[in-house]
Amino acid sequence: MCISNKIGPPVEGEDFFGREKEIRNANKLLDGKHSLLLSAPRRIGKSSLAKRLIEEKKHQGWKCVYIDLEETTTEEGFLRLVIEAFKKSGIWKQLTDGMSKGLVSVLDRIEKVTIGGVVDFNIGKREEQEDLYKNLKDLIKHDEDTFIVVDELTLFLGILNKSENGAEKVAFILNWLRSLRQVSKTNVRWLFCGSVGLRNFTSAMNLGYTINDLMEFGLGELTREEAEGLLSGLCKSEDMEMSEDLINYTLDKLHWNIPYFIQVIFSKLAEEYEDEVTKESIDMAYNKLCSENYLSTWSERLSEYREYEMPARQILKLLSTKSSGIERETMLNTLMTGKDASKIEEVDYLLSKVLEMLENDGYILKMDSIRTFRSPLLRDYWFNKFVQ
Amino acid sequence: MQTRIPLLHETMQPYEVKSKEVLAVNEEVYLSLINNILKETTGNTSQSTIIVGDSGCGKTFLMKRLFAAIKENKDTCLYPIFIEGKSVFSTNDIWAHCVAYLNLDGEKNAFDAIMDWQEHNSKRVLLLVDNMQYYFERTDNTEQYGLRAKLNSAGSPILIASSEMVLPAFTEYDAAFFDGFKISYLKPLSMTAVENITKGKYDVHRLENLMSYMPKTIRSLYIAIDILGKSDAADKDLDYLSDYFYARYQTKFEAASTQMQRILAALSQAETGFSLSEIRAITRLDNGKISPYLKLMIDQKLISKEAKSMRSGIYYILDPLFKLWLRHNAI
Numbered sequence: 001m002c003i004s005n006k007i008g009p010p011v012e013g014e015d016f017f018g019r020e021k022e023i024r025n026a027n028k029l030l031d032g033k034h035s036l037l038l039s040a041p042r043r044i045g046k047s048s049l050a051k052r053l054i055e056e057k058k059h060q061g062w063k064c065v066y067i068d069l070e071e072t073t074t075e076e077g078f079l080r081l082v083i084e085a086f087k088k089s090g091i092w093k094q095l096t097d098g099m100s101k102g103l104v105s106v107l108d109r110i111e112k113v114t115i116g117g118v119v120d121f122n123i124g125k126r127e128e129q130e131d132l133y134k135n136l137k138d139l140i141k142h143d144e145d146t147f148i149v150v151d152e153l154t155l156f157l158g159i160l161n162k163s164e165n166g167a168e169k170v171a172f173i174l175n176w177l178r179s180l181r182q183v184s185k186t187n188v189r190w191l192f193c194g195s196v197g198l199r200n201f202t203s204a205m206n207l208g209y210t211i212n213d214l215m216e217f218g219l220g221e222l223t224r225e226e227a228e229g230l231l232s233g234l235c236k237s238e239d240m241e242m243s244e245d246l247i248n249y250t251l252d253k254l255h256w257n258i259p260y261f262i263q264v265i266f267s268k269l270a271e272e273y274e275d276e277v278t279k280e281s282i283d284m285a286y287n288k289l290c291s292e293n294y295l296s297t298w299s300e301r302l303s304e305y306r307e308y309e310m311p312a313r314q315i316l317k318l319l320s321t322k323s324s325g326i327e328r329e330t331m332l333n334t335l336m337t338g339k340d341a342s343k344i345e346e347v348d349y350l351l352s353k354v355l356e357m358l359e360n361d362g363y364i365l366k367m368d369s370i371r372t373f374r375s376p377l378l379r380d381y382w383f384n385k386f387v388q
Numbered sequence: 389m390q391t392r393i394p395l396l397h398e399t400m401q402p403y404e405v406k407s408k409e410v411l412a413v414n415e416e417v418y419l420s421l422i423n424n425i426l427k428e429t430t431g432n433t434s435q436s437t438i439i440v441g442d443s444g445c446g447k448t449f450l451m452k453r454l455f456a457a458i459k460e461n462k463d464t465c466l467y468p469i470f471i472e473g474k475s476v477f478s479t480n481d482i483w484a485h486c487v488a489y490l491n492l493d494g495e496k497n498a499f500d501a502i503m504d505w506q507e508h509n510s511k512r513v514l515l516l517v518d519n520m521q522y523y524f525e526r527t528d529n530t531e532q533y534g535l536r537a538k539l540n541s542a543g544s545p546i547l548i549a550s551s552e553m554v555l556p557a558f559t560e561y562d563a564a565f566f567d568g569f570k571i572s573y574l575k576p577l578s579m580t581a582v583e584n585i586t587k588g589k590y591d592v593h594r595l596e597n598l599m600s601y602m603p604k605t606i607r608s609l610y611i612a613i614d615i616l617g618k619s620d621a622a623d624k625d626l627d628y629l630s631d632y633f634y635a636r637y638q639t640k641f642e643a644a645s646t647q648m649q650r651i652l653a654a655l656s657q658a659e660t661g662f663s664l665s666e667i668r669a670i671t672r673l674d675n676g677k678i679s680p681y682l683k684l685m686i687d688q689k690l691i692s693k694e695a696k697s698m699r700s701g702i703y704y705i706l707d708p709l710f711k712l713w714l715r716h717n718a719i
Contacts, residue, residue, distance in 0.1 A: 321561045329571070333571050336571075336573075337560075338555075338556070340553070341441045341552065341574060
């Protein structure tokens with residue numbers, strides 16, 4: 001086995017390792033005509049898993065589409081991405097005799113979009129918007145086995161929600177996606193991925209019903225066996241020797257064994273590798289990770305929290321000071337610092353919201369009454385960067 | 389027993405604590421504190437507590453209730469000493485107050501003298517320091533570390549303090565009292581609590597209207613009740629309220645520059661708030677003259693800006709009572 005160490009982009013092909021149980025479960029659900037919702041912390045390997053499922057379904061002769069909504073912030077951009085991706089994968093029907101004028105006109109516009117033309121979708125007007133989406137729905141081939149992955153849907157909807165008439169746009173898109181899944185005898189299956197919980201998002205907007213048909217699908221850290229296999233596979237690919245003891249030492253140190261952390265610590269070990277890996281070199285690699293910018297994305301992406309960014313930073317800063325974890329009450333006191341005492345209930349609610357987001361995104365974890373950083377690596381990085 | 393309504397900045401005295409009207413406020417926090425304190429023994433290490441609440445919400449009264457309850461309790465080993473934080477400038481001042489209260493010999497180290505007194509009398513001092521924020525504002529971290537070390541030693545006096553706010557000195561990582569206090573918050577007075585306290589003796593709608601201009605505290609309720617006693621009609625209530633605070637807001641208004649006074653007067657006319665262009669239209673000032681003052685007033689917490697989008701927003705006066713005063717006196 002030879003795995004190349006790719007840090008950052010989703011891994012595909014031979015570089016994908018483990019997750020056999022999850023893939024088996026996902027396949028079973030998809031074959032049973034279910035659409036799925038995969039909410040898991042960032043960097044845990046959601047996109048890699050989705051791409052792996054696409055590979056498998058392609059082998060089975062399904063049509064597959066991968067749409068990454070991280071690339072867009074507008075409804076127009078969303079439409080463009082969907083149209084292009086569907087066109088590329090042959091999801092749209094072909095022009096046939098007897099097609100309504102509306103469908104023909106939309107197909108014509110689809111052609112123009114996919115050859116890079118400038119197309120005005122007229123989505124400003126409600127009736128035209130409804131017509132367009134209805135026509136798009138009718139143009140999908142529902143009789144063929146199809147698998148559509150929509151990545152970062154919540155991220156996109158969160159941004160869209162902040163735009164003018166955002167709530168209305170969000171509701172429209174979610175209802176449209178739901179109507180696509182509800183076409184009678186459809187063979188199209190969907191997988192929605194996101195680090196920000198779609199269920200929390202839709203329930204906060206009273207739109208929970210738009211995703212009630214989706215089967216929840218979880219993704220945690222790698223099993224110990226998988227983590228050992230990944231690290232040992234990476235070593236082999238770089239001709240590096242690492243004993244079982246040292247592999248265990250590394251995984252114990254990381255504690256939260258997600259592929260990304262294994263990959264970054266391995267890249268540091270590989271950089272410094274001369275003849276052998278030792279406990280000292282593992283400690284050194286770990287400490288370097290804590291002081292360099294490998295983990296800066298975890299800090300940068302907090303900007304997505306918008307009005308919750310500052311309180312989230314206050315909480316993470318506080319949590320990084322105590323490896324044993326911190327009680328909710330202490331966090332509340334931190335957020336209350338300098339505020340009128342009458343704001344207590346408001347701040348208490350804000351804290352609940354922030355904690356939920358940080359837990360969903362894999363920064364922190366709740367154990368009994370205390371919260372801690374989920375990963376000691378991330379905690380030490382945070383402490384080095386923002387406290388020390 | 390009929391409760392005497394305290395004056396504007398007066399706190400009820402501990403001998404009035406048995407009044408049922410008073411007991412209805414902050415009862416939950418009081419009971420929790422008294423139950424915990426009474427579990428303390430002479431030799432253990434205790435948890436310091438701080439009661440946090442807005443001005444007028446009943447912190448001092450709560451502390452005095454605790455003082456009175458402990459003083460009357462013959463079964464407890466605790467010996468309460470009440471200290472006003474405004475008179476504390478150092479850690480030694482805290483111990484000096486205790487030494488004076490206990491009539492101890494001044495030659496010995498004050499803290500040691502207190503510990504000896506405790507041992508000799510099988511008692512433990514319960515320090516009730518009101519307005520503890522003064523101590524934290526006047527002392528440095530080293531001094532505060534000294535206090536924490538003393539409080540954390542077994543059998544030392546127990547501290548229950550009050551503060552208007554959670555200070556960085558309680559929550560910052562390198563602060564001496566980081567995670568050092570159990571903080572109890574006194575919540576704003578709800579209208580249900582108001583109804584429970586007034587028991588149908590006053591027009592709740594008029595009280596609610598008056599309370600909407602003031603912090604939701606027991607002191608505000610006393611003021612509202614007092615106004616209802618003087619005002620013979622609902623439409624005169626707000627005139628009385630504005631008069632009640634005339635001197636305070638007159639001083640606040642005069643402390644502002646002429647341009648700020650002009651902007652404040654303009655903003656007081658708004659139902660919710662005004663955009664920059666609306667302020668410009670009313671004050672007839674240029675944008676360049678308005679913007680720096682708006683920023684300054686935001687910094688001074690006189691006004692706030694609610695963003696409608698990234699580039700626009702509306703400005704409004706933060707304190708509704710100040711807005712009312714401006715409407716009555718500055719337009």
